[in-house]
Structures are given as C-alpha cells and as structure tokens.
Amino acid sequence: MKSSPLILLSTLFFGGLFACQNAAATDTNQSVSAKLQQQALSSSLAYDIVESLTVEVGPRLAGSDKDLVAVEWAEKKLGSLGFDKVYKEAVQVPVWQRGEAKANIVSPYAQPLVITALGGSVGTPEEGISAPIVRFETLDELKQADPSLVAGKIVFIDHITPRFKTGKGYGMTVGGRSRGAIAAAEKGALAIVIRSIGTDHDRMAHTGMMRYQEGVDKIPAAAMSNPDADLVTLMLKRDPNVVLHLEMSPKNLGYATSYNVIAEVTGSSKPDEIVLIGAHLDSWDEGTGAIDDGAGVAIVTAAGHYISQLPVKPARTVRVVLYAAEELGLIGGKSYAKDHQAELAKHYIAAESDFGAGRIYQIDFNVADKAFAAVQAHTGSMQDNGVAPGNNKASGGPDVSMLPGYGVPVASLRQDGSDYFDYHHTPNDTLDKIDPEALAQNAAAYAQFAYLMAQSDIELRPLTPKAK
Amino acid sequence: MKSSPLILLSTLFFGGLFACQNAAATDTNQSVSAKLQQQALSSSLAYDIVESLTVEVGPRLAGSDKDLVAVEWAEKKLGSLGFDKVYKEAVQVPVWQRGEAKANIVSPYAQPLVITALGGSVGTPEEGISAPIVRFETLDELKQADPSLVAGKIVFIDHITPRFKTGKGYGMTVGGRSRGAIAAAEKGALAIVIRSIGTDHDRMAHTGMMRYQEGVDKIPAAAMSNPDADLVTLMLKRDPNVVLHLEMSPKNLGYATSYNVIAEVTGSSKPDEIVLIGAHLDSWDEGTGAIDDGAGVAIVTAAGHYISQLPVKPARTVRVVLYAAEELGLIGGKSYAKDHQAELAKHYIAAESDFGAGRIYQIDFNVADKAFAAVQAHTGSMQDNGVAPGNNKASGGPDVSMLPGYGVPVASLRQDGSDYFDYHHTPNDTLDKIDPEALAQNAAAYAQFAYLMAQSDIELRPLTPKAK
Incomplete structure (x- = not known):
C-alpha cells in the first residue's frame, strides 16, 4: 500500500x-x-x-x-x-511428537515420496492407509467438491505458493494446511497430503500447524515437497487412478x-x-x-x-x-x-x-x-x-x-x-x-x-x- | 584452457x-x-x-x-x-541396498544430523557406533595424521567443494568420498562421515560411490549435509570432544x-x-x-x-x-x-x-x-x-x-x-x-x-x- x-x-x-x-x-x-x-x-x-x-x-x-x-x-x-x-x-x-512419516505411490508408477507430518496431526493405523488420490487446486475447490468424489480417498491440495517480497503468498495458500483436514474429513476423506506451503523447489516438505474441529473425524495430515507435488500431478495427467500409501506415527501426548x-x-x-x-x-x-x-x-x-x-x-x-x-x-x-x-x-x-x-x-x-x-x-x-x-x-x-x-x-x-x-x-x-x-x-x-x-x-x- | x-x-x-x-x-x-x-x-x-x-x-x-x-x-x-x-x-x-542412516550428536550439544550412506558402504552394528569425532580439512590431512589421533574415532573430512562452471570443484574433493574410508580404517577409525561433495547449502546429504581395499577393515561411510558439517565444525570450535552416534543398515547383496x-x-x-x-x-x-x-x-x-x-x-x-x-x-x-x-x-x-x-x-x-x-x-x-x-x-x-x-x-x-x-x-x-x-x-x-x-x-x- x-x-x-x-x-x-x-x-x-x-x-x-x-x-x-x-x-x-x-x-x-x-x-x-x-x-x-x-x-x-x-x-x-x-x-x-x-x-x-x-x-x-x-x-x-x-x-x-x-x-x-x-x-x-x-x-x-x-x-x-x-x-x-x-x-x-x-x-x-x-x-x-513427530514420529515417522513415509509415503509412496503404489500405482501406476511405484515411487517413494518425501513428506512430513503437519503439526498436531494424528497418525495412520500401523499398517498405513492405501487409497486413491483426489487432487484439488485449492482448499476452496475441495470445499465445493461433491463428497462422493472425496469419500474413501486421500485428498491432495496442489496449491502453489507464489513468491513475494512481503511473503503474502503464504497467506494465499496456508489455509489448505491449517483447515484442509477438516474440509477433507467432512467429505469422508481418509487422509490429506498437501503441496508444501513453500516457494522453493527443494525436495523437502514444509511442516506447520494444522487444526481439527470438534465433531469432525481427525484424519492424518501431511505435506509433500514441491517436486513431489509436481510428480504426483504429472502422474495424474497420465492416469487419474493414482494410489498412495501413507504411514505416519505422530503422537499427541497431553x-x-x-x-x-x-x-x-x-x-x-x-x-x-x-x-x-x-x-x-x-x-x-x-x-x-x-x-x-x-x-x-x-x-x-x-x-x-x-x-x-x-x-x-x-x-x-x-x-x-x-x-x-x-x-x-x-x-x-x-x-x-x-x-x-x-x-x-x-x-x-x-x-x-x-x-x-x-x-x-x-x-x-x-x-x-x-x-x-x-x-x-x-x-x-x-x-x-x-x-x-x-x-x-x-x-x-x-x-x-x-x-x-x-x-x-x-x-x-x-x-x-x-x-x-x-x-x-x-x-x-x-x-x-x-x-x-x-x-x-x-x-x-x-x-x-x-x-x-x-x-x-x-x-x-x-x-x-x-x-x- | x-x-x-x-x-x-x-x-x-x-x-x-x-x-x-x-x-x-x-x-x-x-x-x-x-x-x-x-x-x-x-x-x-x-x-x-x-x-x-x-x-x-x-x-x-x-x-x-x-x-x-x-x-x-x-x-x-x-x-x-x-x-x-x-x-x-x-x-x-x-x-x-541403502537401508537406514541416522546420526546424532550425543554431546556436548545433542542434535540430530542429516546424513546418507555412501554407495557400497557396510552398515554399523545394530546398536550403532558412538565415538568422538576427529576432523580433517582434507583427505591429505587425514593421510598425514598420526594414527593415535584417529584410532577409535569417527573421522570427519570437512572439505568444502567450491563452485565452478566446469564442475572441477568436484574433482578437488571427491577423493575424500571414494578413498576416505580406506585412509581412515588404516589408522584405526571406526567410521567416516564426510562433508557432502556438493556446492549447495541444502540440508541434504550427497551420496556417491566409495571404495574399500583388500586387507583394510571395511568401516561404515556416510556423508552429512553442508549445513550439518558447518554445525559440527562450530561445535568443535566450542568443545574438541564432540561425540557422534551413527546407525546405518546398508547391505551388499551380491x-x-x-x-x-x-x-x-x-x-x-x-x-x-x-x-x-x-x-x-x-x-x-x-x-x-x-x-x-x-x-x-x-x-x-x-x-x-x-x-x-x-x-x-x-x-x-x-x-x-x-x-x-x-x-x-x-x-x-x-x-x-x-x-x-x-x-x-x-x-x-x-x-x-x-x-x-x-x-x-x-x-x-x-x-x-x-x-x-x-x-x-x-x-x-x-x-x-x-x-x-x-x-x-x-x-x-x-x-x-x-x-x-x-x-x-x-x-x-x-x-x-x-x-x-x-x-x-x-x-x-x-x-x-x-x-x-x-x-x-x-x-x-x-x-x-x-x-x-x-x-x-x-x-x-x-x-x-x-x-x-
């Protein structure tokens, strides 16, 4: 201004x-x-x-x-x-406590991903969660989605954080991190893995706090690195049925x-x-x-x-x-x-x-x-x-x-x-x-x-x- | 030229x-x-x-x-x-097979490090190796060192790879990766963890092939990221007795x-x-x-x-x-x-x-x-x-x-x-x-x-x- x-x-x-x-x-x-x-x-x-x-x-x-x-x-x-x-x-x-967080694409192209748990997230069952990915460009797009497209799946919010001197790009995308798990769980998703809220192209995921809401299921929430989000998006262009396996063991301990x-x-x-x-x-x-x-x-x-x-x-x-x-x-x-x-x-x-x-x-x-x-x-x-x-x-x-x-x-x-x-x-x-x-x-x-x-x-x- | x-x-x-x-x-x-x-x-x-x-x-x-x-x-x-x-x-x-590679400073300042196993390395015993770090600026300095300074320790070669358009900085430092384990083991070291052969400041370690030599003990060999090498060096400036714990489970399988x-x-x-x-x-x-x-x-x-x-x-x-x-x-x-x-x-x-x-x-x-x-x-x-x-x-x-x-x-x-x-x-x-x-x-x-x-x-x- x-x-x-x-x-x-x-x-x-x-x-x-x-x-x-x-x-x-x-x-x-x-x-x-x-x-x-x-x-x-x-x-x-x-x-x-x-x-x-x-x-x-x-x-x-x-x-x-x-x-x-x-x-x-x-x-x-x-x-x-x-x-x-x-x-x-x-x-x-x-x-x-963060515990471990591992993810890999099961099909169509088996590859490991680099993810990190979001702060406050619950874990997956010990055997992990395997489910198809459903991709949204933004949190708003997820909010507007038909629940039948989301139920039983792992939500992927692919919102790219733009670079500004003021850092205002963060404010444009961080809602997906803080409130994505609530929106996803409300539509029956099993977990959420967002594109990292970060402006880099390093294969490192960005953590940060997420929230749950009383009365809405607590589902595991993680971020993948920007290069991994690119990778998943390119897989989805080749085959809409991309199956992700997720294992996370964070703990909330009072x-x-x-x-x-x-x-x-x-x-x-x-x-x-x-x-x-x-x-x-x-x-x-x-x-x-x-x-x-x-x-x-x-x-x-x-x-x-x-x-x-x-x-x-x-x-x-x-x-x-x-x-x-x-x-x-x-x-x-x-x-x-x-x-x-x-x-x-x-x-x-x-x-x-x-x-x-x-x-x-x-x-x-x-x-x-x-x-x-x-x-x-x-x-x-x-x-x-x-x-x-x-x-x-x-x-x-x-x-x-x-x-x-x-x-x-x-x-x-x-x-x-x-x-x-x-x-x-x-x-x-x-x-x-x-x-x-x-x-x-x-x-x-x-x-x-x-x-x-x-x-x-x-x-x-x-x-x-x-x-x- | x-x-x-x-x-x-x-x-x-x-x-x-x-x-x-x-x-x-x-x-x-x-x-x-x-x-x-x-x-x-x-x-x-x-x-x-x-x-x-x-x-x-x-x-x-x-x-x-x-x-x-x-x-x-x-x-x-x-x-x-x-x-x-x-x-x-x-x-x-x-x-x-790479397996897992974990390292942390035990004392004087407990901190986790980011490392990766070097290609071909053997693993540590399951319980890991804990030993003081001995730091060398270069492979040559290690080669010239008195064995009594090295025996029973974990060698750290802290050679910084300089940036050149031709990439020739790699040739200046990669010897520590390929031949460091031999030089360290010849003087009785328990393991070697080098500064990554890389020009970046990302907290990622650079892997790459290392060699053993007939008749010389095979010791575990890893690289730490450049920021981790900076960290260890700054700890050593405060206290020469820095103890590292190393756990690696790579396997050579024929x-x-x-x-x-x-x-x-x-x-x-x-x-x-x-x-x-x-x-x-x-x-x-x-x-x-x-x-x-x-x-x-x-x-x-x-x-x-x-x-x-x-x-x-x-x-x-x-x-x-x-x-x-x-x-x-x-x-x-x-x-x-x-x-x-x-x-x-x-x-x-x-x-x-x-x-x-x-x-x-x-x-x-x-x-x-x-x-x-x-x-x-x-x-x-x-x-x-x-x-x-x-x-x-x-x-x-x-x-x-x-x-x-x-x-x-x-x-x-x-x-x-x-x-x-x-x-x-x-x-x-x-x-x-x-x-x-x-x-x-x-x-x-x-x-x-x-x-x-x-x-x-x-x-x-x-x-x-x-x-x-």
Missing part, C-alpha cells in the same frame, strides 16, 4: 510541528538513534546469538526436552547481556510446561510503561530454527542489549519477550496477553520479529490515526538504516497480534521475505541461510525503534478502528 | 584447406546440421523423454527392481522413436543382471563404422535421476531420433548407448568396452552426456593432433548453437573414458555445470531442476555432433599421446 498525498502532507505538517515543539529532545533522541544504528551495524552480537542458539540448542519444539534446554539457554544468554531483570513465566503447551522468557532494561523515568520487542524461542523440529525464529531472538536480544549499554537509559522500560510455543498456535503470545492483561494499558507499543533475517525496508504502525504522522516523524532517523515510513495497518507480528484488541499500539518492521518461504518449517532452516549483515541491520532497526518509542512523547492511543 | 595463437592459425589453415577440398559436401553437412539444430530447439522431445523417465520410472539404482523397470522403459521408448535397431546387452552389477540398452540409426554407406553418443540409464535412489542422468538419456535419445528422421541417413551408424550402472563404477561402460573390443577399431568417435542439463558452451576433442583443426572446422556450425571450439584434451565422459585407451577418439561437449553439484546425488535431483530450453540446446548440439561425425571424411586416428 502506498501513502496518499494527503498522508504525506499531514506527515510533513505534524512532523514539522513536532520538530518545533521538541527540538532539543528530538536532536538527542535522533543522535542516540544514530549511535545505536552505528553500534549494531558494526557488531556481530546478533549473529553470535543466533549461532549460539542453533549450535548449542538447535531444534526446540515446544513441549519437548529441547524446548526447556532453550529456555535455560535464553535465561543464561539474557542474563549475560546487561539487562536489569531476567525472568520467565510458565505457559502450558501441547506435546506433539501438555507440558514451557516458558516465556523475559528481560528488561528498566525505564529511567517511566519504568512502569513498556515498549515490548519480541520474538519466539520455540522452533519446529526439523531444522535448527535459525530463521524461524532464532533470527528474531537474536535481533531483539541484541537490540535490548545495545539499549542496556546506553549511558542514559530511555524513559520507558524496554521489555524483550521470547515467546513460548508460537509454532503451536501463538500460545506464548496469548498467555502473555492474558497474564499481563492488567498491565496492558501501560504497554506503549509492541513489535515482534518473526520473519527471518531479510533486511527491514519499512516500518508500519497501528496507532491512533492522529498520532501516525508524528510517530513517523519521530522514527524518521530509521531511514538512514534503510527503513522507510509505511502505513498505519500493522499487525505487529504473530505473538503481539492480539494486543491491539486490548488497545495496545503495535508496529511491524517489514522485512524482505523473498526467500523466507524457501526454508520456512523445513530441515533447511539452518544458520547458513542468515546473512550476518542483514541480521545486524535488523538489530539496528529494533534498537532504534525500541529506544525512540521508549523516549516518545506522542500519545499513540486510542487505536483507530480498522476497516476489515 | 585457451587456444594458443599457433593453434588458432593452424585452425584457420586446415579449416581453409578443408573448405576448398570439400566445399559441396561441407555445404550439405552444414545445412543439415543447421536444420537439426532448428528442429531440436523447436521440439519438446528431450524434455518429454526425461519427464517420462522421471515420472514413470523415477529412481533406478543399478541392481534394483526399478533398474529393470528402467531398462524396459528404455527399450520401449527407443523402440517408439524411429531407430533402425534397439537391443540390450547384459551387464553384471553389484546389488547394494550381483544382479542389468543391461546396456542400445539403439542405432544404421549408416547409409559405412554402416559398420560407429559414432557413439551415450548417457547412463541408472541413477542414485534418493532423487528421480533427472539431471543424473535422465537429462543425458533424453539428450542423446532425442539427438538420435532427429537423425533417424533425416531424409538421407548419414554415412556412418549413429549408436545411442544407455549405459548400466555408471554410478556404481562405470560398470556398463567397462562392460561395453570389453564386449565390443573387436569392434572398437570401427568406432569413429564417442561422447557421453552425463553432466546435467546446463547449456553446452564448448566442444573438446581427443583426436590425432593433425586432425584437430580439421575436426574443429567441420563442427564449426555448432557455434550457431552456442558451442565454441575448445581443446584437444577431452575425456569423452565417464562411460567412454576408457575408449581412448583402445585408440577410440572421443569428444566432450562441455556443459555449464555451475549448479550441477547443488543437486547431484541428492533427493533434489528432480525434474524441476531442468530448464527445457537448455535441454533442447543440448539435444541440438548432440544431433549436430553425431551427424557431422557420421559424415566426416577426416582421419581422427591415431590419438596423440597426452602429457599427464
């Missing part, structure tokens, strides 16, 4: 007004912002953090033993980085305790007011969780550290929150919102980094419309770091996306996600996918953002209701 | 001479060559063939059931494409019969003289064998088909050979050389396509030095298809590489292999890695080459001995 001329004019007007009113404070703020940028860009701290997390912990599926290793790692790491407080808050998370891990740089004059910068600590289990969301952990942790080292601490408290169990349904984020409900009125603004390590090119807000121009002007120094002013329609990121519902302003620091969905939720989510320079640019932007927000005199509330 | 001014001069001289002597024939040859090029570039035949092979057969490890499915596929496909003869010749091939599948366009005036264009039919078992070597199969098959459709057949016989069991040690190629020894004096020239589907940019020969300029001139029309004249040091390709030892001239049609070793010998060797236009350019080049060689009046023998 581009800014209208009217918004640009009002930006200039309020920006100018703001500059007149607070010239001295603004100058100090902007010079500290520039120093934070310089420090972050010349430091390897963010990369060192994500290297440490991926090497010393690695995969850390929420509810697993490694999840608690990650929590311990986070407490220790945050504890070593100059924060005033480090603590954790318990979160109940579901325990799901609940376990995990933790949101939190660190703070206490505000110098408004310590009870919070600027929240977050990321999620958990990861899927097949990679080492480097881009999702080791990068975010590194970015906000490094940003908080830089602020902790300032000779004069900012007015508000900067709170770094490393959320639990984002992958399993924003569980840490929802838990935080509930547990901190009484304090949310004191949350000045919140933002989460959870989109890999691509460079930030834009900052969007969700603040009162009357505050938008002023807050854009106030964060104008971020442009030196490549961050252009954006729109007033930010979601803030997954784990803070519920906060605007409680009146909390949020910001989205938009990253270049062109290749994010090549690696997302696959074994390929490893350290080598992170460009250290781009990561440092992210840490700089979060440090600038958090500092400037912690110093801001702008009233960001009440949020302007958004048109749906 | 660049041509010297002397070679360029002699090219002009002999080329000019040749043009004077055979102007009319040359004109016809070059105009047929141009037509073959045009036909190949405007046809989807080569892509259709590799699609058919990868979809209808897929992985076809020599000695497996699928290998025989591939042989049947090849006979049928070649039989449908206008060749005068299609036949097969039995080849005895070893039977090796021998089976496979086949070289052969098709011919019978020569019109010298039917007993052979221009051989080859590729190998077998593939590794983890991808669908698209670039290695479905592409080659498609290229030489399509090239042969285009020649079969000419109104006037060329003088010599064009023989398309789809070799068995190249991956297991050039077994089909060696078998062909032995079985056809009596006929090799009548092999005018041979070339194999086994380097994926990247565009051909150069043609090299191994012919008599006195014939080199003339044969370059005679194939000059290939320049219109992007194929520049090269050197006189060709190997001809793996399965024909032994033929110069019998006096047979060979040519190498050099392909752009910049990304070949990203996918080579991994699950990622799938159809989507092939650019249909580049594949058609290859088919055009092989059709032109085979036709021009089948029409050539140049005496290519005796081969000039090459300096080593």
